[in-house]
Amino acid sequence: MRIPVPRPRSLAGQLFGMQAVLIAVLVAGYALFTYVSDRSQAEDAAGRQAVAVARSVADAPSVRAAIGTAAPSAALQPYALRVQRDTGVDFVTIMDPRGIRWTHPRPDQIGLHFRGNIDRALRGETFTETFTGTLGASVRAVTPVEDDDRRVIGLVSAGIKVEAISKRVQGQVTALLAAAAGALALGAFGTYVINARLRRHTHGMNAAELSHMHDYHQAALHAVREGLLMLDGQYRVALINDGGRELLGVGGDVVGRSVADLGLPAPLTGALLASGPRVDEVLLTADRVLVVNTSPVSGGERRGTVVTLRDVTELQSLMGELDSERGFTQALRSQAHEAANRLHTVVSLIELGRAEEAVDFATAELELAQTLTDQVVSAVGEPVLAALLLGKTAQANERGVELVVSEDSSLDDGLLPASLSARDLVTILGNLIDNAVDAAQGSVPARVTVTAFTDHTDHTDHTGGSSLVLRVSDTGAGVDPAHTEAVFRRGFSTKPAGPGGRGLGLALVRQAVHRHDGTLSVTAADGGGALFEVRLGLGGDTEGAAGPGTAGTPGAPARTGPAGRAAVGGSSSGGDA
Numbered sequence: 001m002r003i004p005v006p007r008p009r010s011l012a013g014q015l016f017g018m019q020a021v022l023i024a025v026l027v028a029g030y031a032l033f034t035y036v037s038d039r040s041q042a043e044d045a046a047g048r049q050a051v052a053v054a055r056s057v058a059d060a061p062s063v064r065a066a067i068g069t070a071a072p073s074a075a076l077q078p079y080a081l082r083v084q085r086d087t088g089v090d091f092v093t094i095m096d097p098r099g100i101r102w103t104h105p106r107p108d109q110i111g112l113h114f115r116g117n118i119d120r121a122l123r124g125e126t127f128t129e130t131f132t133g134t135l136g137a138s139v140r141a142v143t144p145v146e147d148d149d150r151r152v153i154g155l156v157s158a159g160i161k162v163e164a165i166s167k168r169v170q171g172q173v174t175a176l177l178a179a180a181a182g183a184l185a186l187g188a189f190g191t192y193v194i195n196a197r198l199r200r201h202t203h204g205m206n207a208a209e210l211s212h213m214h215d216y217h218q219a220a221l222h223a224v225r226e227g228l229l230m231l232d233g234q235y236r237v238a239l240i241n242d243g244g245r246e247l248l249g250v251g252g253d254v255v256g257r258s259v260a261d262l263g264l265p266a267p268l269t270g271a272l273l274a275s276g277p278r279v280d281e282v283l284l285t286a287d288r289v290l291v292v293n294t295s296p297v298s299g300g301e302r303r304g305t306v307v308t309l310r311d312v313t314e315l316q317s318l319m320g321e322l323d324s325e326r327g328f329t330q331a332l333r334s335q336a337h338e339a340a341n342r343l344h345t346v347v348s349l350i351e352l353g354r355a356e357e358a359v360d361f362a363t364a365e366l367e368l369a370q371t372l373t374d375q376v377v378s379a380v381g382e383p384v385l386a387a388l389l390l391g392k393t394a395q396a397n398e399r400g401v402e403l404v405v406s407e408d409s410s411l412d413d414g415l416l417p418a419s420l421s422a423r424d425l426v427t428i429l430g431n432l433i434d435n436a437v438d439a440a441q442g443s444v445p446a447r448v449t450v451t452a453f454t455d456h457t458d459h460t461d462h463t464g465g466s467s468l469v470l471r472v473s474d475t476g477a478g479v480d481p482a483h484t485e486a487v488f489r490r491g492f493s494t495k496p497a498g499p500g501g502r503g504l505g506l507a508l509v510r511q512a513v514h515r516h517d518g519t520l521s522v523t524a525a526d527g528g529g530a531l532f533e534v535r536l537g538l539g540g541d542t543e544g545a546a547g548p549g550t551a552g553t554p555g556a557p558a559r560t561g562p563a564g565r566a567a568v569g570g571s572s573s574g575g576d577a
Helices: 011-059 061-067 072-087 162-202 207-223 242-248 266-273 313-351 355-379 383-398 422-440 505-515 561-569
Strands: 091-095 127-133 136-146 152-161 227-232 237-240 278-284 289-298 302-311 402-405 447-455 467-474 519-524 530-537
Touching: 011 072, 011 091, 011 127, 011 136, 011 152, 011 162, 061 072, 061 136, 061 152, 072 091, 136 162, 152 162, 227 242, 237 242, 242 302, 266 278, 266 289, 278 505, 313 355, 355 383, 383 402, 383 422, 383 447, 422 447, 422 467, 422 505, 422 530, 505 519, 505 530
Parallel strands: 402 447
Antiparallel strands: 091 152, 127 136, 136 152, 227 237, 227 302, 278 289, 289 302, 447 467, 467 530, 519 530
């Protein structure tokens, strides 16, 4: 048979029991102290009262006169009873110096010897004592009666029974016990209310369970790779895990600091300070793309905010590459469609017996495609950029935009340093071209011009060496001078929002440029539209000719757009079947 082990009491229950016992002990101790103190005070008061009565009787001239008579009791007994009744004492005894009573509340005790000490009184002193006499225990005072020569001719004793003193204290003790019971009940009720609230906050768990939960909480907090940030009601950092510190790029002790003082980008700070929830909002830091979710914590009042952070920098880059691949796929599909049309044309010419014209037609198409490839590769020898430009040319052509590579472009293979990754180049140039195509679409003529070259005379970068210059211009409406800074912020766009949102491409461009300590600017292009320029340091002098762009103004673009349309996207004889 298994004996059930009782569950330890909750922390609130343990505190309640401890506080109840503590309050009971304090109240009982106070009550006992008060009782002892009151009884002592009552005895002192009784002693003072007895002394006052005894001295008054001893100083009365009638008492001294009666002592000198032959029968003192006859005059002194009525007087003593009257004083006893008027002063509230229990007895007034007048006696001769030998201690023989002349007066007593009980007449049968007159003439008998006084029970108590009289030696000090015979020496002329007045003193008090507690003594058990014929009436029981009493607090009494004994004082001498002196004649004019200061000879002791008699003694007076006045006293109050201890029983009477106890009755006086008993009334005070009753009131004291009532007050103590009220204090105990009030303390118990207050303790119960406080501990009921504590029980709700601790969910009825005991100290060991709370300790274990704290350990699990800390282990889980630092085990998750995602960033977790908790803010209090004043938007101060209450808790942050290792992932949150890494993703936000903050170090040191940030707990207790306001979010506004962490030096985060303005859009990210605004999202963290927002009162409403944020769901899967994409925001940028200096070198990361984050998905931010915020959820207010409230329980009748705002208590804080829980923030989760996910790093999607790599995912965003992969999505950009996927978009490029999707564009290449669409271009290949279009090319396959156009190739089928051209093949049908060649077959038809052969069937008509015009073999020479069929050969000329096919050769011309191949020459156009090769011309486009040769022109792009000769201008941009870097394979990643060349492939990107060929793909974007086809994509732009599909949207009715002519993408041309300027004759000023000159970029040899192997020129780029290892620190400048191909992914970042695709992010920068690909987003600039996509943005330019969006802007140029619908304009007449719809054209995007790309220039890429190295500038050996540029000394704006930290290395003091050569720079890679990328320029993308379009024939769109251009950028309002008032928006030249805002255009690079996450979420800013002049175009309608699409399914995936707007205003992220240029923000990613600026992030990548800043990551490589480059510069990014936008100005008005010649003939209208916008001109975006990126300069990235190459880390030193680089062999290769700098294009004419070193003079600061790109030359006339090479007209590769029509060849691109014929070779890649095609708007020639075939069209869309």
